Amino acid sequence: MSDWLELDAVAWRAxxxxxxxxxxxxxxxxxxxxxxxxxxxxAFAVNLADSARERARALAQRLDAGEIPGPxxxxxxxxxxxxxxxxxxTHCGSKLLKGxxxxxxxxxxxxxxxxxxxxxxxxxxxxxxxxxxxENSAYETPRNPWDLSxxxxxxxxxxxxxxxxxxxxxxxxxxxxxxxxQPASFCGLFGLKPSxxxxxxxxxxxxxxxxxxxxPLARSVRDIEQLLFVISGADPRDxxxxxxxxxxxxxxxPPEATSLRIGVPAEYFGAGIEQxxxxxxxxxxxxxxxxxxxxxxxxxxxxxxxxxxxxVVATAEASSNLARFxxxxxxxxxxxxxxLQGMFAATREAGFGExxxxxxxxxxxxxxxxxxxxxxxxxxxxxxxxxxxxxxxxEKVDLIAGPTSPTTAFxxxxxxxxxxxxxxxxACTVPTSLAGLPAMSLPVGFTAxxxxxxxxxxxxxxxxxxxxxxxxxxxxxxxxxxxxxSQRPPLAAGEFS
Amino acid sequence: xxxxxxxxLRRTAQLARLELTDEELARLAPQFQAILEHFEVLSSLxxxxxxxxxxxxxxxxxxxxxxxxxxxxxxALLRGAPDPRDGYLAVPKTIGAAPRTNAGxxx
Numbered sequence: 001m002s003d004w005l006e007l008d009a010v011a012w013r014a015x016x017x018x019x020x021x022x023x024x025x026x027x028x029x030x031x032x033x034x035x036x037x038x039x040x041x042x043a044f045a046v047n048l049a050d051s052a053r054e055r056a057r058a059l060a061q062r063l064d065a066g067e068i069p070g071p072x073x074x075x076x077x078x079x080x081x082x083x084x085x086x087x088x089x090t091h092c093g094s095k096l097l098k099g100x101x102x103x104x105x106x107x108x109x110x111x112x113x114x115x116x117x118x119x120x121x122x123x124x125x126x127x128x129x130x131x132x133x134x135e136n137s138a139y140e141t142p143r144n145p146w147d148l149s150x151x152x153x154x155x156x157x158x159x160x161x162x163x164x165x166x167x168x169x170x171x172x173x174x175x176x177x178x179x180x181x182q183p184a185s186f187c188g189l190f191g192l193k194p195s196x197x198x199x200x201x202x203x204x205x206x207x208x209x210x211x212x213x214x215x216p217l218a219r220s221v222r223d224i225e226q227l228l229f230v231i232s233g234a235d236p237r238d239x240x241x242x243x244x245x246x247x248x249x250x251x252x253x254p255p256e257a258t259s260l261r262i263g264v265p266a267e268y269f270g271a272g273i274e275q276x277x278x279x280x281x282x283x284x285x286x287x288x289x290x291x292x293x294x295x296x297x298x299x300x301x302x303x304x305x306x307x308x309x310x311x312v313v314a315t316a317e318a319s320s321n322l323a324r325f326x327x328x329x330x331x332x333x334x335x336x337x338x339x340l341q342g343m344f345a346a347t348r349e350a351g352f353g354e355x356x357x358x359x360x361x362x363x364x365x366x367x368x369x370x371x372x373x374x375x376x377x378x379x380x381x382x383x384x385x386x387x388x389x390x391x392x393x394x395e396k397v398d399l400i401a402g403p404t405s406p407t408t409a410f411x412x413x414x415x416x417x418x419x420x421x422x423x424x425x426x427a428c429t430v431p432t433s434l435a436g437l438p439a440m441s442l443p444v445g446f447t448a449x450x451x452x453x454x455x456x457x458x459x460x461x462x463x464x465x466x467x468x469x470x471x472x473x474x475x476x477x478x479x480x481x482x483x484x485x486s487q488r489p490p491l492a493a494g495e496f497s
Numbered sequence: 498x499x500x501x502x503x504x505x506l507r508r509t510a511q512l513a514r515l516e517l518t519d520e521e522l523a524r525l526a527p528q529f530q531a532i533l534e535h536f537e538v539l540s541s542l543x544x545x546x547x548x549x550x551x552x553x554x555x556x557x558x559x560x561x562x563x564x565x566x567x568x569x570x571x572x573a574l575l576r577g578a579p580d581p582r583d584g585y586l587a588v589p590k591t592i593g594a595a596p597r598t599n600a601g602x603x604x
Contacts, residue, residue, distance in 0.1 A: 100577050101576075101577065102577065103569050103570070103573035103574055103576065103577065104569055104573075195554070196552075196553035196554050197553070197554050197556050210551070210552055210553050211553065234559055236561030236562070237561075239558040239559055239560055239561075240552070240556075240558060240559075241559065242554075242556050242559065243559045302542075304538075305538065305539060305542065308535065308536035308538055308539050309539065311532070311536065312536060312539070319513060323514075326514065327579055327588075328578070328579075328586050328588055329574075329577070329578050329586055330577055330578065331577070331579065332579060333579035333580065335589070336516070338589055339589055339591075340588050340589045340590075340591045341514075342516075342589075343588065343589050344514045345514050345515060345516035346516055348513075348514055348515050348516070349515055349516040349517065349518075352515070354521075354525075357515055357517070357521070357525070358525060358528065358529070360513050360515065361506065361509050361510060361513055361515065361525065361529065362529070362532065363513075364509050364512050364513040365505070365509045365529075365533075368509065368512060374540070375536070375539075377549065378539050378540070378542075378544060379539060380549035380550055380551065381544045381547045381548065381549050381550075382539055382542060382544070382547075383549070383550040384547050384548055384549065384550045385542070385544075385547060387550060419528060419532065420531060420532060420535055433553075434550075434553070435553065436552075436553025436554045465554055
């Protein structure tokens, strides 16, 4: 259908900035791909075709009038449905927020728009970002473009599916315990969770406030770098967003790998990691070694405590953050028995799905009188041990590498009935979330599922806090040496010619 | 008598302002129990001398300058609410209303 769709965002911008007509043609190509593919992929919850065309025309005029184009000028982007874009429905996958349109835009959304990006839609997700398969939603479930019977991962599954199917070159997701890295791994994409504090959270509907990270998804390392550059930096509206200069694109040019020491934790390759995933990740490490990096065994001895720690901390924070959804200020209301308390309870009962209720209950319980010290208090201290594991490892190595997810994309419905099995999907990603470290999933190959379907495998690179550039450099090196991430699903390839 | 898992869940639901149906309580109680049993592993660690991590990083908060600036218009904020009335958020009557019987209240 269009040769635009194969382009990454950097190439897309280069072509779009040749002139206003080209810019509009690019946006039309993205919108046509959505019209053609999204019936199958179900990535988008809200289609912004009209406003995207309007924005494209306005940008085209500015371009033709001689304006110097911003770093994402004319590039279509997908936003997760928990991100505030003024006047656009932000339902967070929840019935409770059906129809809710925020009166302001998130700082990071405003920054991508100011850089010239064009939002083409809001994407499906697990309700309030709680899930690992995007199935916990009051709306449609997005599909994995490599195999439509499988999950694209979650909770940013719609954003990942949109980029993997080439409907857009770029998307934003949010990553609280792996919600961008795991979908990147399942869909064969690059997905970077920045350090806690690198990107403002203002305008991201809060889930776990000490964990939430706005995170880019793309098909090339340079796109991740460009988008991170645009969204990062201090924000007067978020005091936890650090006052450090944003990363300059280009600071991640591949160096010699010979100077790099890469830590390989045995804990990330043990039981529970599928054989095909382990072998593909090990092959990628061998590739890094061939490029000259030194592989060093490291210990992260508290890794097995990360899932319980994460689910105590994250649910506690969620139970507090979601207290605001009570039928007073946002979204839908159910009247219940007609009293105020009855209205609160009936609204939440009718508005929240089962996984959200489960997590709000867990979080309320671990914070409740008599149980706080046993659960929340302990989890916060184990969180310290998990951070110290990384601190000790980074005394010896520059980066740590391991699989992003224990498995490849699983079938839709496969884990729905067992919340604990679903929580295990986050085993490799929650430790870094708890430690606030930057981590990226990069596509390093494929492995066959039991039915023979070839599915993508992601390698996770972890760096010390605020050292995203280290990750980007090594990822670029691997991308250049191996063509990592260059394959597209057949479904998307059909749209190219 | 110690609380049963169902009692705990019912009490927690009240604290969380969730009005669970009997069917939901029956389904969630064993799951809740299984999850907590799985998380019990946290109790096995010796945490003597270990400080709590309250925030993900040791970065200091960055405060904005104390300059007055216009916020979001009240009317715009109210548009997202279920029952905006005359510039306020309307809720069911609380003063003079019949008290609820299940003690779901609080301050």
